Amino acid sequence: MIDFLFGPFVEFSFMRRALVGCLALSLSAPPIGVFLMLRRMSLMTEAMSHAILPGAAAGFLVAGLSLPAMTLGGLTAGLAVALLAGFVTRRTGIKEDASLAAFYLISLAGGVLLVSLRGSQVDLLHILFGSVLALDDPALWLLGGIATVTLVGLAALYRPLVMECVDPQFLRIVSRAGGPVHYAFLGLVVMNLVGGFQALGTLLAVGLMILPAVATRFWAIDLAGLLPLSVAFAMAASLIGLELAYHADLPTGPAIVLSAGLIYLGSLLLGPQGGLVRRLFRRRHLEA
Template structure:
C-alpha cells in the first residue's frame, strides 16, 4: 500500500519524477527563507511579493509567449522594483513597510491579470496564477535547481550577518550604516528569485505556501534557529512528496494538494507541537475547570 502510494508513481511516470525533483529543490531553498521571514515578522511580505511579480511575468508572456526565461526575468525585475519602491515609501513616509507592500502588490496583481488578458486565454491565466507542476519539463527543473543552489550558497555566505540583522539590527549599524540595508536587499532579492522559480510550479498565488507553512510549523517544534531550519526543510520535502502522491492517487490538482498537505502539517504542529501545544492547553484548562467545579 505504501509502495503504491508513495513510490510507484515516481518510478512509472517521468512527469511525476520531474515534478518531485523540482519541488524538492524548491523546498530546500524556500524553507530557510520562510523561516527568516517569520523571524523578521515579514510573513505577509512574502505573499505580497508573490503577487507583485505577476506584471513582469505578464510582460514576459506578451513578448515571448510561455518562455520560462522571459517570464522569469520579467518577474524578477517586477518583484525587485516593488520591493525597492515599497522600502523607499516606508522610509520617506509614515507608512510601515507591510502597509506599502500591501498597496503596491494589489495594484500589481490587477495589472498582471489585465496584461495577460490582453492576449492570453483563461487557460494561460490559470497556468500563471496556479501553476502547472505536472507539466514541468527538464529545462524548468534545471532552472529551479540553479536558483535553489544559488540561494543556498548565498545564504551560507551571509548567514551570520543575516542572523544579526534579524535579531540585533542596531549592532550591525555600529559596524556600518549600509551593512543592514545591504543584507536586507540581498535577502529580498533571494526571496523574489525563489518566488520566480516557484511560480512555474505552484503559480504566483500559491508559491508562497511552500515557503511559509513549513517554517511556521517548524517554530511549533524547535527552540533554536538551526533546529527550526532543519525541521522546516524536512517538512517542506515531506509535504512536497506527500502532496504529489496524494494528487496522483486522488486525481487532484498537484499544486493545491501540496499546499493543503503543508497546511495539514501546520495544523498538526499547532495541536501537538511542544512550543504551541493547543491540544495540551485545552486539556489542561478543562482539568482546571473540572477541579474548580468539584
C-alpha cells in the same frame, strides 16, 4: 503499499520531474521562510509573490509561455516592487507593509489585465496556479540553480541575518552591512518566489515558503532545529501533495500547499513547543 506510494514516480516521468522540482524548491524556500517569520515579515511575501505577476505577464506577451522571458520578467518586477516599497517607506511616513500592499494590488490587477489582453483563460490559470506536472528540463535547472544560490547566499549572510532578527538596531550601529544584507535577502526572497511561480503559480508560490517554516515553530526553538525541520516538512508536503493529486485526481499545486497546511495544523495541535494539546494538559496539571 510500496507500489501505491512509489508506482506513480516509477511509471511516469512527469511525476518524477514534479517531485524533483518540488524537492529543489523545498531546499531553498523554507529556510527563507524561517528568517521571514523571525523578522515578522511573513505577510510581506504574499504581496511580493503577486508583485512578480506583471513581469511574468509582460514576458508572456513578448514570448508566450517562455521560461526565460517569464522568469526574467518576474524577477525584474519583484525586485522593482521591493525597491520601490523601500524607497516609499524611507521618503514618506507610510509603513513598509502599507506600501507593499498598495504595490501588490496594483501589480496583481495589472498582471491579470496583461495576460487577458493576449492569453486565454487557460494561460491565466497556468500563471496564477502553476503547472507543476508540466515542469521540463529548463525549469528543473532553474529551480536547482535557485536552490544552490539561495543556500550559498544564506550561508554567506547567516550571521548578519541572525543579528538583524535579534536586534536590527544593533546591527545598524555596529556595521554598515544592514542595508546591503536586507536588500540581498530580499533578492533571495524574490528569486524563490519566481521559482515557486514556475511550479505553483503566483497565488500559491508562497505556500512552501511560509507554512513549513511556521509549523516548525511548534517543534524547535533555535535555528539549528528550525532550518532543517522546515526543509523536512516542505519535502513531506511535496511528496504527500503529489500522491494525493495523483490518486485522488486533485489539482497538484493546491494539493501540495494544503498538505503543508495540514502539517501546520497538526503541529499547532501536537507540537511540544506551545501546541494546543500540550497547553491544555499543562493547564489541567496546574489546576489539579
